Amino acid sequence: NAGVTQTPKFRVLKTGQSMTLLCAQDMNHEYMYWYRQDPGMGLRLIHYSVGEGTTAKGEVPDGYNVSRLKKQNFLLGLESAAPSQTSVYFCASRNQERDTGELFFGEGSRLTVL
Amino acid sequence: AQSVTQPDIHITVSEGASLELRCNYSYGATPYLFWYVQSPGQGLQLLLKYFSGDTLVQGIKGFEAEFKRSQSSFNLRKPSVHWSDAAEYFCAARGGSYIPTFGRGTSLIVHP
Numbered sequence: 001n002a003g004v005t006q007t008p009k010f011r012v013l014k015t016g017q018s019m020t021l022l023c024a025q026d027m028n029h030e031y032m033y034w035y036r037q038d039p040g041m042g043l044r045l046i047h048y049s050v051g052e053g054t055t056a057k058g059e060v061p062d063g064y065n066v067s068r069l070k071k072q073n074f075l076l077g078l079e080s081a082a083p084s085q086t087s088v089y090f091c092a093s094r095n096q097e098r099d100t101g102e103l104f105f106g107e108g109s110r111l112t113v114l
Numbered sequence: 115a116q117s118v119t120q121p122d123i124h125i126t127v128s129e130g131a132s133l134e135l136r137c138n139y140s141y142g143a144t145p146y147l148f149w150y151v152q153s154p155g156q157g158l159q160l161l162l163k164y165f166s167g168d169t170l171v172q173g174i175k176g177f178e179a180e181f182k183r184s185q186s187s188f189n190l191r192k193p194s195v196h197w198s199d200a201a202e203y204f205c206a207a208r209g210g211s212y213i214p215t216f217g218r219g220t221s222l223i224v225h226p
Contacts, residue, residue, distance in 0.1 A: 048212065058213070092157075092158075103158070103160070103214065108155075
């Protein structure tokens with residue numbers, strides 16, 4: 001049982017390049033989230049989705065776009081990367097029907113923007 | 115505004131000593147409360163949670179937490195720390211919305 005899988009795990013970009021982070025979950029969860037983690041800042045919510053075809057902005061959405069075309073996948077895109085987007089990105093999912101409140105996290109994707 | 119505060123950025127303990135990590139929340143009503151642990155290079159894993167009922171909750175890896183409504187606190191405790199407990203610990207809270215709020219984390223350092 002894979003749980004939540006993030007790809008890629010590491011990536012180095014140059015300023016202005018674009019990329020997409022993929023999050024895939026095999027638990028049939030309705031809710032999915034993208035967070036960024038920076039030293040001393042904890043986890044900050046970028047975007048989230050409460051179901052297939054729906055997305056919403058979180059605390060720090062600027063510079064990012066997301067899509068949830070399939071229930072199991074949640075994509076995070078950077079159209080024009082900036083050094084301020086150097087961070088570790090975490091995807092998480094949660095079950096709505098049998099909600100224990102728990103978020104299930106991927107192992108993270110470390111992005112460096114030069 | 116809803117918030118979760120972890121006052122301690124770093125905590126250093128000796129192996130075998132007891133541990134208490136502090137967490138305070140600010141919500142309109144009692145939220146759901148969680149503690150997560152993050153080992154180096156890993157994602158977050160749930161240690162325990164409080165929804166209602168008994169204010170002392172038991173979690174995995176020998177951890178427990180006590181909910182105190184009067185103090186708006188949900189402190190994490192462990193009677194005897196092991197070197198493998200060295201990690202980052204996050205307190206989180208969720209009200210009626212879809213979105214949990216995380217504290218900034220406490221880094222636990224364990225000395226042999």
